[in-house]
Amino acid sequence: MRSLAPWLAGAVALAALPVFAPNSFFLHVAILILMWTLLGAAWNVLGGFAGQVSFGHAALFGIGAYVTMILYLKAGVSPWWGIPVGGLVAALASLPIGLVCFRLRGPYFSLATLAVAEIVKLVALNWEAVTNGPVGFLITGLPPLRVFGLAVDWESKLPFYVVAALLALAGLASTAWLRTSRLGAYLVAIRENEDAAEAVGIDTVRAKVMTLALSAFLAGMGGGFYAFYFRYVDPDAVLNISLSMEMVFIAMVGGLGTVGGPLIGAIFLTTVGETVRERFQVGHLIFYGLFMMLAIRYMPEGIWGRARKLFSSLQARVLGHGAA
Amino acid sequence: METFAQSLTSGVLTGALYAMIGIGLTVVFGVMRIINLAHGEMVMLGMFGAFWGQALWKLDPFLSLVLWVPLMFLGGMLLYRLLLRKIIPGGELNTLLYTAGLSLLIANLALFFWTGDYRTINLSYGQEPVRPFGISIAVPLAVAFVVALAITGALWLFLSRTDMGRAIRATSQNGEAAILMGVDVERVAMITFGLGTALAGAAGVLLAPSLYLYPTVGELLIVKCFVIVVLGGLGSVPGAIAGGILLGVVESLGAVYVSSTYKDGIGFVLFLAVLLYRPSGLFGVGK
Amino acid sequence: MALLEIEGLTRTFGGLRAVGDLSFNVGEQEVLGLIGPNGAGKTTVFNLITGYVQPSAGRIRLDGKSVVGLRPHAVARRGIARTFQIVKPFPGLTVKENVTLAAFLRHPARRDAEAFALDVLGRLGLGSRAGDLASQLTLLDQKRLELAKALATGPRLLLLDEPMGGLNPSEVDVASGMVEEIRRGGVTVILVEHVMKAIMRISDRVVVVNQGEKIAEGPPAQVVREPAVLAAYFGKRSA
Numbered sequence: 001m002r003s004l005a006p007w008l009a010g011a012v013a014l015a016a017l018p019v020f021a022p023n024s025f026f027l028h029v030a031i032l033i034l035m036w037t038l039l040g041a042a043w044n045v046l047g048g049f050a051g052q053v054s055f056g057h058a059a060l061f062g063i064g065a066y067v068t069m070i071l072y073l074k075a076g077v078s079p080w081w082g083i084p085v086g087g088l089v090a091a092l093a094s095l096p097i098g099l100v101c102f103r104l105r106g107p108y109f110s111l112a113t114l115a116v117a118e119i120v121k122l123v124a125l126n127w128e129a130v131t132n133g134p135v136g137f138l139i140t141g142l143p144p145l146r147v148f149g150l151a152v153d154w155e156s157k158l159p160f161y162v163v164a165a166l167l168a169l170a171g172l173a174s175t176a177w178l179r180t181s182r183l184g185a186y187l188v189a190i191r192e193n194e195d196a197a198e199a200v201g202i203d204t205v206r207a208k209v210m211t212l213a214l215s216a217f218l219a220g221m222g223g224g225f226y227a228f229y230f231r232y233v234d235p236d237a238v239l240n241i242s243l244s245m246e247m248v249f250i251a252m253v254g255g256l257g258t259v260g261g262p263l264i265g266a267i268f269l270t271t272v273g274e275t276v277r278e279r280f281q282v283g284h285l286i287f288y289g290l291f292m293m294l295a296i297r298y299m300p301e302g303i304w305g306r307a308r309k310l311f312s313s314l315q316a317r318v319l320g321h322g323a324a
Numbered sequence: 325m326e327t328f329a330q331s332l333t334s335g336v337l338t339g340a341l342y343a344m345i346g347i348g349l350t351v352v353f354g355v356m357r358i359i360n361l362a363h364g365e366m367v368m369l370g371m372f373g374a375f376w377g378q379a380l381w382k383l384d385p386f387l388s389l390v391l392w393v394p395l396m397f398l399g400g401m402l403l404y405r406l407l408l409r410k411i412i413p414g415g416e417l418n419t420l421l422y423t424a425g426l427s428l429l430i431a432n433l434a435l436f437f438w439t440g441d442y443r444t445i446n447l448s449y450g451q452e453p454v455r456p457f458g459i460s461i462a463v464p465l466a467v468a469f470v471v472a473l474a475i476t477g478a479l480w481l482f483l484s485r486t487d488m489g490r491a492i493r494a495t496s497q498n499g500e501a502a503i504l505m506g507v508d509v510e511r512v513a514m515i516t517f518g519l520g521t522a523l524a525g526a527a528g529v530l531l532a533p534s535l536y537l538y539p540t541v542g543e544l545l546i547v548k549c550f551v552i553v554v555l556g557g558l559g560s561v562p563g564a565i566a567g568g569i570l571l572g573v574v575e576s577l578g579a580v581y582v583s584s585t586y587k588d589g590i591g592f593v594l595f596l597a598v599l600l601y602r603p604s605g606l607f608g609v610g611k
Numbered sequence: 612m613a614l615l616e617i618e619g620l621t622r623t624f625g626g627l628r629a630v631g632d633l634s635f636n637v638g639e640q641e642v643l644g645l646i647g648p649n650g651a652g653k654t655t656v657f658n659l660i661t662g663y664v665q666p667s668a669g670r671i672r673l674d675g676k677s678v679v680g681l682r683p684h685a686v687a688r689r690g691i692a693r694t695f696q697i698v699k700p701f702p703g704l705t706v707k708e709n710v711t712l713a714a715f716l717r718h719p720a721r722r723d724a725e726a727f728a729l730d731v732l733g734r735l736g737l738g739s740r741a742g743d744l745a746s747q748l749t750l751l752d753q754k755r756l757e758l759a760k761a762l763a764t765g766p767r768l769l770l771l772d773e774p775m776g777g778l779n780p781s782e783v784d785v786a787s788g789m790v791e792e793i794r795r796g797g798v799t800v801i802l803v804e805h806v807m808k809a810i811m812r813i814s815d816r817v818v819v820v821n822q823g824e825k826i827a828e829g830p831p832a833q834v835v836r837e838p839a840v841l842a843a844y845f846g847k848r849s850a
Contacts, residue, residue: 053417055424103600107359107420111550112599115592118547122592126585182715189712192701195663199699200713201687201764241543245428252421283436289429296411296422 007173014165018158027157033263033270034164035225040250040262041171042218045178046211047248048257051191054212056097056113057219057247059120062239063090064220065227066124069137078143080163083224090220091213098209105194114241121239136234137227160229167225168263171218175259178214187211188257219247242285249288253295255302264304326458331576333459337469339572341531344472345545346552346564347479348523354496354559355516358412361423363549364542365430366521370396370528371537372438375445385445386467389529393522400521404514427542434539442536464533471530476565479523483561492516496559544588551595614639614799615660615691615768620669622659622823629655630823633669637768642790642800644814644831648843652823653803654696657770661693662686673768687716692766694757696773696803700745706732706756707741713763731763735789751782758789768799775806787813807835819843 021027039061046052064086071077071085101112124131142154152159178184186207189197197204227233246269254265272291273284299306349363373392377383383391411422453460483489495502495512503509535541552571556563571591578590613636620633630652637643645653658664660671662683671678678686701709710728711721718724732738735755740748745756754774761769771790775783787809794800794813804810810817810831817834819827821843827834834840 051417053420100596100600107416108599110417110420111359111554112596114547114550115595115599119589119592122586122589182719182721185708185712185715188704189701192703193699195683196695196699196701196760197712198663198683199661199687199693199695200760201684201716202712203682203684205682242428245424248421248424283432285428285432286436289425289427289432292425293407293422293429296414296418296425297407300414300418 003176007176011169014169018161024157027161029270029274031157031161031164031229032274033266034161034168035222035229036246036250036266036270037168037263038164038171038218038225039222039247040254040265041168041175042215042222043247044251044254044256044258044262045175045187045218046208046215048251048255048261049178049184049191050187050208050211052102052208052212053107053110053248054113054215055110055241055244055248056101056115056117056120057215058239058241058243059097059117060090060094060216060219061223061226061243061247062120062124062235063093064223065233065238066131066223067220068224069139069227069233070130072139073137078145079224079228080145083163083167083221083228086224086227087217087219087221090223091217094212094216095209098212099205102205102208102212114244117239117241117244121235124235124239131235134235136232136237139231142228142231163228164225167221170221172259172263174214174218175262178211179259183207183210191257246288249292251302253291253302255304255306255308256300258302258304258308261302261304265302268303327580328577329457330459331580332573333461334465335573335576336569337461337465337572338534338576339569340469340472340476341527341568342548342552342572343565343568344476344523344527344530345549346556346568347476347561348520348527349549350553350556350559350561350564351492351496351516351523352520353553354561355492355499356412356513357416357499358408358419358423359416359550360520361420361546362427362430362542363520363524364544364546365427365434366396366400366524366542367528367531367545368431368434368537368539368542370525370530371532371535371541372434372528372539373525374529374532375443375537378445385447385529385533386471389471389526392529393526396525397518397522399518401514401518403521404517408517409510409513427546431540431542438539440538440540442538444536445533447533462534468530468534472527475523475526479519480561488512488515492519548588548591551591554595555598613637614641614674615801616670616672616675617660618670618672620656620659620671621667622655622664623667628823630659630666633820633823633825635818635825635828637799637801640794640797640799641816642794642802642814644810644817645801645803645820646805646810646817647820647826651820653820654772655823656820657693657772657801657803660686660770661691687764687766690765690767691770692761692764692768693770694754694761694772694774696776698753698757700748700753700756700760702744702746704745705741706737706743706745706748706759709745709756710759710763713760716763717765728759728763731759734792735759735762750777751785754778754786755789758793762793762798766798768801769793771800771802771804773803773805775804775809778806780808783809811835 017030018027043054043057046054067086067089068079068082071082072079097116101109101116104112125134145152186202189202190204190207194204223238226238250262250265250269253268255261272287276284276287295302301309345367349360352358352360370392374385374388377388377391378385411419447464453462454466483493491507491512494505495507495509548571552567553564555570556567574590574594575587579587582590615637618634620630622630633656645656647653655664659666662681666679673689673691678689701712707728710731711724714724714727718727729741732741735758737752737755737759740752748756758774775786778786783806790800790802790813802814814831816829817831818825819834819840826843827837827840
């Protein structure tokens, strides 16, 4: 019961937010936060729980974005179907990537994922028949849709907000499930000591590949949502290495291997990003880099991790006096 | 045949400069076991150093080495002393993420101050390529190659003949033994990081007249740099030289005989293959 | 039939032969001491049996079935558990969580795994430390935890790599008692150890290796008197 309470509160807050949203920019920021929560959670299941630092998640995001876009433009599949299909394709693509990269450990794994992302980007740039090369794709309108008899207004932000909220909840719920599952325990064991994990009978490769697939599914859906919301996909926009870095940043600053971390990280990143973007244009990445360095130096457990630690020490102090 | 000789030559010339970047990354890895993701940004700073030296003070790009190399050396030492030293005990993944943050910071500061425009450096000399044996070689690349050889040679002498050089090699081969032998590992690490940064900066200065320069060029260079050091075996200086030249040649021949669009991809595929099948490098002794 | 059969086991690293044409058997519920000077290849033998290193040649069979080519987790599933000479706990987890992870191998449900983990911890005298972080244990307790993790996988054969290394004489007695207890529980043990007192006390049989090859085999009291063993093993020390 206790563990359900924050979820209920969160769902109510999410449902209430658009009612109180003062303007569409506010809603736009909320949508970005939710999208980045999903992406941070996607990276976190692999990087935070299993300790496998990927610098290549932009590739999975990009695959999801391209698949959703191409399905819509070339096969007429609506984005709300295209998003989960994009996630599935990204998850499928992650299997060979995982089998190759997971033969390596630690920093070598990270470098291999970086190379994979660069290869995917090169393919997107050059395989013009499918990806339209550097130009990419643009959609002008979305197909009409009726939900409970009401026509959806694609010019307002609200429908996107609903989709983003559902996706973010899916990301957070997967993380919460992972935390209590056996797979989650295996991942922590792998992070702590991979040889010892094998010694006690954990199939480390299988656990990592499965987690990467879950991570890829979430990241791919994030990419699909991006395509759907911004209505625009090209290699620079959806396969840029800085996207991978932003996912790392969110999980790192929010709290590696925690459930709430990606949400906190996404709020922080988006707020900083949007505040700075108005004044400095592309300068927001300066602050991402700076905050990442500061977080690793002074708060390696992240904002959420630090808050939880403070809370439990406070709790121990209060309860300690009462019980003793 | 002529095309082959031509692209082989330009591959070797570019490769020597790649090698210099690779050496910088590999010595730092050897001594500190850290992979510096901001290494590409150090090269970028060297490139812009050459550019601004010429634009502001009419400094010859190649001569500006005398100014930038010592500055980069000091900067690298300070960076280690003030920032990295406190991060390294936190583990290799934390260090990797920290240098990722640093890379983001430097690249985007450069983007902010210098904008994303592509720039070039024009030399007042060497407009006409030299043509030994009928192969045409661009003068800036030829000069860069000769200087890179000289710098690499000097580094070799430093590592093999001086006490500090020997201490660096000892720490690289066996850190614990070096501590037991009384090597001041802190100092060695600081000087090594300075050295790695200076080499990256020098390579940047030398490459500047031959390449387009823009603030995020480091991203491309760092990935190439990984290819080089992984080919040669992380931590090995001769390996980095061989890896650099190999990558230069593969790219140059690949562009002619395979596909110019997938030129960069050839390197990455090679990189993955080596990581998987020969993780100690093409020339390393398998373990 | 022997529980573990090793035949012609060989492994070379580059040009170096770490283990050469090694053959020996271990019977059900036996305690076999594997001894030899430093660098004789004992840990490599463990790595070969448990799949961390693949053999260049030779056969390894558990209960008549080959385990060559299996990855370490699959070897553990077949019933071979091991400890590491330098202990490898999951440092950021509690003692109970460490052992529960191992117990998952035979007890997929978390509740069962936790109950079994607490049972193993109790048997090894670690019950009172169940809630402590693994990184905060004393050396003796870390060695106990290493043993507890191996036992929690429900092995038939247990490979112990220098479990007494670094312990003081009274702790060695405690540890020896634990190994005997484990054997009474029906588990076969191969023990790599430098502490001769422990080897003499608890092994039924000893295999001596030097430079990767077997130079003697037999009851401990008899083997330590063989000239080849004295020359390779003890000779080096007294010289």
